[in-house]
Amino acid sequence: MNYHVLVVEDDLGIRETLIDLLYSCGYQVSSAINGKDGWEKIQEINPHLVVSDIMMPVMDGLRLLELVKSSTIYHHLPVLILTAKVDQFTRWNSFTIGADAYVQKPFDAVELLFQINNLLALQESILLRGDMDFDPEIAIKKHSFLSQLNEAIRDNMNESTLDKIAESMNLSGSGLQKKIKHYTSHTFSDYLKRYKLSKAKALLQSGKCNVSQSSQMSGFKNLAHFSDSFKEHFGLPPSKVVVQT
Structure with missing residues (x-):
């Protein structure tokens, strides 16, 4: 399957690095510059997975995460939080809202790809089982x-x-x-x-x-x-x- 990944990141250099990395691995990639742009892109392209920063202007990543996980349509969409914020409260808050994975910046390409591969494999198995409930x-x-x-x-x-x-x-x-x-x-x-x-x-x-x-x-x-x-x-x-x- 040609998975479509949405990258939500306001930093141009990091965004382009992520796009290049994911594209070189065979993923279809779209991008957004903040949470508001990301939410609009999600509804437009219906990606298989979202990689999002937290600290962004207009709308941050946690608010985007809330919109995704509270949506009856998109609550199943895996969201990987990629951020420089490493405090325990931010991590716990992300998972409480519904983050599926959390990777620290500066990120290691192996760790990031490992998390993405696992989330996509898990999502595919959930879809095959028809289990879309979220607790x-x-x-x-x-x-x-x-x-x-x-x-x-x-x-x-x-x-x-x-x-x-x-x-x-x-x-x-x-x-x-x-x-x-x-x-x-x-x-x-x-x-x-x-x-x-x-x-x-x-x-x-x-x-x-x-x-x-x-x-x-x-x-x-x-x-x-x-x-x-x-x-x-x-x-x-x-x-x-x-x-x-």
Whole structure:
């Protein structure tokens, strides 16, 4: 699917950097210069995902987020907040309103692409299930758990067993399995594989790694297995995703 991403950012340099990065990764990209412009663009183009700054003139990103998540038409639209504001209140307020992800500026291309890939994959699975309900409390709990899980996997990439990840999260193995199943409908092993593949895809899209390097940095010990898994999951070999810089 040719996903359409809307970038809402008032800083010209950052906006153009984001557009170039996303376009080079195969996304269709539109842009807006503030929240008001962004809200109008959302209604005009109906994007698959929004990447928005917070501090903007005319209308800020949090107000745009409120409009999206309170809309009966667009409440399902994933919104990734990209901002230099890193205080705990701003993060918590963003997630309370309904932000689907939060990336700090200056952003790392791998992290940003990883978050975008995951949000789009999650959104596609939600649409396939027909589950369009939104409960802010559940969304906050889910985001908190998945953020902790992703951090635990990242910190234990070379020893990412169920017991090791569960221990780092102060959970039992069975407790971790149940939580993952509850929030994602996947088993631990399936979620871990998807995490590693998404990480590899983000590395390839960033232009920082070749296929072999992305395989190793994503925790795959066998290049052939990685290539087969990547092609099965994304529908094309990893060599077709490499972005030349």
